[in-house]
Amino acid sequence: MGLSLIDDSGVRRPPCSPHAPRVLIYSHDTFGLGHIRRCRAIANSLVASYPHISVIIVSGSSMISSFQFGDGVDYVRIPGIEKQSDGRYLPHHLNLDLADTIRLRTDLIKQTVLSFDPDIVIVDKEPIGLRGELIPSLEILRRRGARIVLGVRDVLDEPAKLHDEWRQSGALDALATIYDDIWVYGLDSIYRPLEGLPNQHLFASKIRYTGYLKRAVPSPMPPNRHPRITKGPFILVTPGGGGDGAGVIDWVISAYETDPTIELPALIVFGPFLSREKRKEFTERIARLPKLESIGFEPRLELLMNRAHCVVAMGGYNTFCEILSFDKPALIVPRVRPRLEQAIRAERADSLRLIDVLFDPTQTGAHARDPGQMAKALHALPKRLPPSQAFLPDLLDGLPAINRALADDLSPPVRGRALAQNAAAG
The missing domain is CATH 3.40.50.2000 (Glycogen Phosphorylase B;)
Structure with missing residues (x-):
């Protein structure tokens, strides 16, 4: 069925x-x-x-x-x-x-x-x-x-x-x-x-x-009110609720600041729980980058996931289900604190060739993230195979x-x- x-x-x-x-x-x-x-x-x-x-x-x-x-x-x-x-x-x-x-x-x-x-x-x-x-x-x-x-x-x-x-x-x-x-x-x-x-x-x-x-695309379809970037191929960046997603957002923005040759533009969805201070800081940085746009919260994220060419996300269960459902090439940046849940899921999915995984070095004791490392991953992301090519039955x-x-x-x-x-x- x-x-x-x-x-x-x-x-x-x-x-x-x-x-x-x-x-x-x-x-x-x-x-x-x-x-x-x-x-x-x-x-x-x-x-x-x-x-x-x-x-x-x-x-x-x-x-x-x-x-x-x-x-x-x-x-x-x-x-x-x-x-x-x-x-x-x-x-x-x-x-x-x-x-x-x-x-x-x-x-x-x-x-x-x-x-x-x-x-x-x-x-x-x-x-x-x-x-x-x-x-x-x-x-x-x-x-x-x-x-x-x-x-x-x-x-x-x-x-x-x-x-x-x-x-x-x-x-x-x-x-x-x-x-x-x-x-x-x-x-x-x-x-x-x-x-x-x-x-x-x-x-x-x-x-x-x-x-x-x-997951499915919500129906009835609402009027198109998404940013201009979504008219063509784009990368969807979603930290879920956003309460612990500031690091992922910062890393993606810094990659575009460092390397303007990244092919696809990106839409960043902050999530409802991102702090007001971080949202203000990120919005100001994004405004200076022609290949980036942002929105605060989209309760029907499936609409954007379905439209995106590929996805950068944390490793939460629901986002992972959406990536599989809409068969999107994905880069997962899992958190490792306070639980290893996202890291375990991401590593298992990476080993089965469902997604690519990139760990945030600041979560394991390093002082800084390398913008070039994220830029390299964003260059490669549109070329990776979608999850369906892993051919896992009953997934x-x-x-x-x-x-x-x-x-x-x-x-x-x-x-x-x-x-x-x-x-x-x-």
């Missing part, structure tokens, strides 16, 4: 039914855009395949209202929490301490679960939620007989660090005792994110590798695989528990 490059979710709207299956997706969202973009892709795919169902995303993302959702999908925004560069968590907006904010989030999640009463729950990455905030809701869901799924990206972190984090939080126990299914949104031939965890025999049978989540089967895995629960017009309750009443 394939997935079109045009996202037609929401085209078919069936009659509303209070008895149709319901799906809840939880996303803790403490940094960047990755979690909410992944959850959005899954939700939109589900309602495209099963138009009669309802999906609610519970998210702490401050940017969730910027995204396009299919008919049948809505969201509950819980108070945001930000992860600081030193690893601490702080409330994003509220003048509360962390404990009170977590308590509030816990209550809001639980109330949503009680009221919405989902048949399927998909938890993104964090088995018991941020600081255990999901535990009361998971207990309710188990009692009510919901199917509970943990979905994780292809790479979480180096095994020792993941083991330590999940052991301390209690998340390890949840894999065996709470979850019915564990989906890895990738291929086991590329990476096995849970392989280093202990007691594999307790949950190994639940693990399924779905393939990566293929982008993630969304169809998820739809197939939930077919028995979501295909019927009436949810299974409603039928069971009616039979018992009869």
Whole structure:
């Protein structure tokens, strides 16, 4: 089952039914855009395949209202929490301490679960939620007989660090005792994110590798409002949310400052979390370079990705999925702190000839980046083969695989528990 490059979710709207299956997706969202973009892709795919169902995303993302959702999908925004560069968590907006904010989030999640009463729950990455905030809701869901799924990206972190984090939080126990299914949104031939965890025999049978989540161009197509550079071949430079992407942007700008012979122009998308000071500095430098333009934030980045000739990006999961989906020659500049997730993904993808990788020397102790090194990479980038030439089977089967895995629960017009309750009443 394939997935079109045009996202037609929401085209078919069936009659509303209070008895149709319901799906809840939880996303803790403490940094960047990755979690909410992944959850959005899954939700939109589900309602495209099963138009009669309802999906609610519970998210702490401050940017969730910027995204396009299919008919049948809505969201509950819980108070945001930000992860600081030193690893601490702080409330994003509220003048509360962390404990009170977590308590509030816990209550809001639980109330949503009680009221919405989902048949399927998909938890993104964090088995018991941020600081255990999901535990009361998971207990309710188990009692009510919901199917509970943990979905994780292809790479979480180096095994020792993941083991330590999940052991301390209690998340390890949840894999065996709470979850019915564990989906890895990738291929086991590329990476096995849970392989280093202990007691594999307790949950190994639940693990399924779905393939990566293929992305589509949003529909309906909006009016063309992108910079002039996008009229012809160009390089798209995207640091994702931008909160930790200043180094990549600086390196690309310095390459164009040093070498004006770089063939293709570049459009730099700053991302919503790039600091105001850095954005001002970069905008001033870009204004002096005829081959560079910039925009602040594009929630439908797929439009630009589809139009670009090639891509320079960090190594986040969602950007990697888009590079594969739109089959773009790509240069990945992964971060190595505070997690090795992006570096592991980039190195594995590079070894399989899916992308090229270039490490930022300042992240490993060096004092400066070499503009000439980036310029050389930008000269070579338009000539590299696209990812499809690596010929990896089932690489982008993630969304169809998820739809197939939930077919028995979501295909019927009436949810299974409603039928069971009616039979018992009869």
